[in-house]
Structure formats: C-alpha cells, structure tokens
Amino acid sequence: MGEAEAGALNAPLKDSLQQKTFLDVGPNMVARESPAVTKRNWNTSKLGLRVGADALSAGAAGALVAPIITMIDKGIIENASGRNTLGESIKQSVRQLLLRPQRFITSKPFALIFSLYFGTYFTANTIDTASSTLHSTPASSTTAGTSKFVATSTANLALCLYKDNKFTQLFGSAGSARPVPLPTFALFTVRDCITIFASFNLPPILAPSFEAHMSEGVQRYMSSASLAQFITPAAVQLVSTPLHLLGLDMYNRPGMAVSGKDGRIAKVVRDWAKSSAARMCRIVPAFGVGGVVNTKTRRALMGGTE
Known part of the structure; x- marks a missing residue:
C-alpha cells in the first residue's frame, strides 16, 4: 500500500481523533466529545x-x-x-x-x-x-x-462642575468665593444623579405605561417615549429641588439650626414650590427637548446604517 493510499485511509481516523478525547481507564478506551467553542458575534x-x-x-x-x-x-x-x-x-x-x-x-x-x-x-x-x-x-x-x-x-x-466653576468666575461677585462645603457638594451630586437617572434611564421604562393610558388621538401627535422624556425629568424636580435648596442653604447660612422658624427645613419648605417650578423650566429644555431631539435624531441616523 502506497503512502497516498495510507494517508487517505487514515484521514477519517485523524479527523475522529481531533474531535474526540480518549480517556485511558484500563483496558478500554472511552471517547469523550470535546466541548464546542462558541464564537461570540x-x-x-x-x-x-x-x-x-x-x-x-x-x-x-x-x-x-x-x-x-x-x-x-x-x-x-x-x-x-x-x-x-x-x-x-x-x-x-x-x-x-x-x-x-x-x-x-x-x-x-x-x-x-x-x-x-x-x-x-x-x-x-x-x-x-x-x-x-x-x-x-x-x-x-x-x-x-x-x-x-x-x-x-x-x-x-x-x-457640570467645570461649567459651574467657570460661570462663577465669569458672572459671580468680584470678591473671592468661599469654598463649597462637602455636604453641599454631596447634596448637589445626589441631585444631579437623580436628574440624570430620570432623564436617561426612566423614560424607556415608563414609556410602555404611558402608552397604555394614551388615546390614539394623542399618540398621533406625540409618542409615549417623547411624552416620558418630557414629563419624567420635570416631575423628578419635585424630589431633587429640596436637596438643591438644602445644599444652597448650607453654603449661604453656615451653622444654622435644622429646625425652628428660621431653620433649614423651614427655609426649604418656603422656597420649595417656586424653586421647583423654576428648575422645571430649566430642565425641560435641557433634558426634555434635548433628550427627544437626541433620541429621534439618533434613531433616524442609525436607521440608515442598519
């Protein structure tokens, strides 16, 4: 038998050996299938x-x-x-x-x-x-x-921290500003995290619930996703504004008592309604209009790449 014929006869055996692993367990050889390698697409x-x-x-x-x-x-x-x-x-x-x-x-x-x-x-x-x-x-x-x-x-x-620092230098008072205390910085950080969560994460989650309660007439003018993008960041200001006001009060009135007629809680309660309205007016264009424009523009542009 020539080498070519022998190679042809042994080819199936070689392929089989490549696909199986043999375990030596005494006089018998037990074949085990090698685990398949899954390729991630x-x-x-x-x-x-x-x-x-x-x-x-x-x-x-x-x-x-x-x-x-x-x-x-x-x-x-x-x-x-x-x-x-x-x-x-x-x-x-x-x-x-x-x-x-x-x-x-x-x-x-x-x-x-x-x-x-x-x-x-x-x-x-x-x-x-x-x-x-x-x-x-x-x-x-x-x-x-x-x-x-x-x-x-x-x-x-x-x-935002970089922007606030530059804006303060451009438009703040001529005198040097006091350093922002750590509690104020922490409250502002939580405030912004709540706003970001309500602007980017909550709208996709709440949109199906909005759609279930929207009439067909309303949906012809605005989708549930757009409505959620407008309402969610604005509504959450009712929760985040007290944090904002408390942080400002800790900066403006250091050492003030928490309770009492002129305490921090009373100050926050007095300013809560009008301050929430003002922050809603700011947040709607920032994350409502901007979020809708960003989402719709991205969807339209990505449609051309699919």
Whole structure:
C-alpha cells in the first residue's frame, strides 16, 4: 500500500481523533466529545458611521438647548451675585442672540453649556452603541441599565462642575468665593444623579405605561417615549429641588439650626414650590427637548446604517 493510499485511509481516523478525547481507564478506551467553542458575534457593521451618528445627534441636541440654558444659568448667577437681576440679565442675553448671534454662539458661556450637554448626550449614545455592538442588537436600540446611568452621571457631573466653576468666575461677585462645603457638594451630586437617572434611564421604562393610558388621538401627535422624556425629568424636580435648596442653604447660612422658624427645613419648605417650578423650566429644555431631539435624531441616523 502506497503512502497516498495510507494517508487517505487514515484521514477519517485523524479527523475522529481531533474531535474526540480518549480517556485511558484500563483496558478500554472511552471517547469523550470535546466541548464546542462558541464564537461570540458582535454587531460591528458600520461602527464608525454609528459613532458619527452618536456625535451628530448629541451635537444637534446640545446646540438646540444651549442658548436658553446659557441665558438662565448666567441670569441666576448674576442675580445671586448682585450684578444684575434675573429678568434684566435674560433680556440682555436675548437681545444679543437676536442682534449679534455670531457673538453669542462663539462666546465662552455658550461653549461651556454646549460642551456640557454634548458630552452628556454623546456619552449616553455611545453606551447604547457599545451595547448594540456587544449584544448584536439593532444599531438604533437603546438601553436603560446601570452602566448607562453611571457613565452619563459621571460625564454630566464632571462637566457640570467645570461649567459651574467657570460661570462663577465669569458672572459671580468680584470678591473671592468661599469654598463649597462637602455636604453641599454631596447634596448637589445626589441631585444631579437623580436628574440624570430620570432623564436617561426612566423614560424607556415608563414609556410602555404611558402608552397604555394614551388615546390614539394623542399618540398621533406625540409618542409615549417623547411624552416620558418630557414629563419624567420635570416631575423628578419635585424630589431633587429640596436637596438643591438644602445644599444652597448650607453654603449661604453656615451653622444654622435644622429646625425652628428660621431653620433649614423651614427655609426649604418656603422656597420649595417656586424653586421647583423654576428648575422645571430649566430642565425641560435641557433634558426634555434635548433628550427627544437626541433620541429621534439618533434613531433616524442609525436607521440608515442598519
């Protein structure tokens, strides 16, 4: 028998030996199937375009909400420092936006606010893209898990602290500000975490419940997802505003008693309603309008990559 014939006869045996593991248990040989190696499939199709869609969506949302947020934040700080009233500050900003738009949108305050919300939305979008890549789901799919909450909270907190520091330097009082005490910083951190959770994680969870209670006529004008994106971040201000007020009071009135007519609790209760309304007016464009624009723009752009 030639080598070629022998190789041909032994080929099935070699294949069988490659697929089976033999255990020596005395005079008999027991064959055991080797465990199959499972290959994980990742959805990497057009990944570069998908990340670009994430950036464009975040940029569109950030550019849309930045003007009004810039005006409100500038007005609040100027009013607190005594440099201007809230109403007059906003009027001046509106006048500049209408008469000299190029100067407004190239200003440092606008750039800071745009960077804050672009960074927050882009982080949320890339978490969704990473999830769709790792779990091989459609590119337009979104998530509502812990990783998204932690990532968006971290990005928003870091960018917001940087923005607040710069805004204070630009529009605060001429004198040097006292350092922010740790309890105030902790309360502001919890406040922002609640807002982020209500802006990015709760809407996808609550949208099905909203849809079940929406008539067909209402759904023709607004989807349940959009409604949840508007209502949830605004409604949660009723919970987060007391934390905001308590943190401010600890900074403005160090050493004040918690109870009593002029204590911290009484101060928070007195300012809770109007302060909640003001923060709702700010949060709706920031995470309501911006969140809807970001979500819809991303869905439309991702549809072209699927």
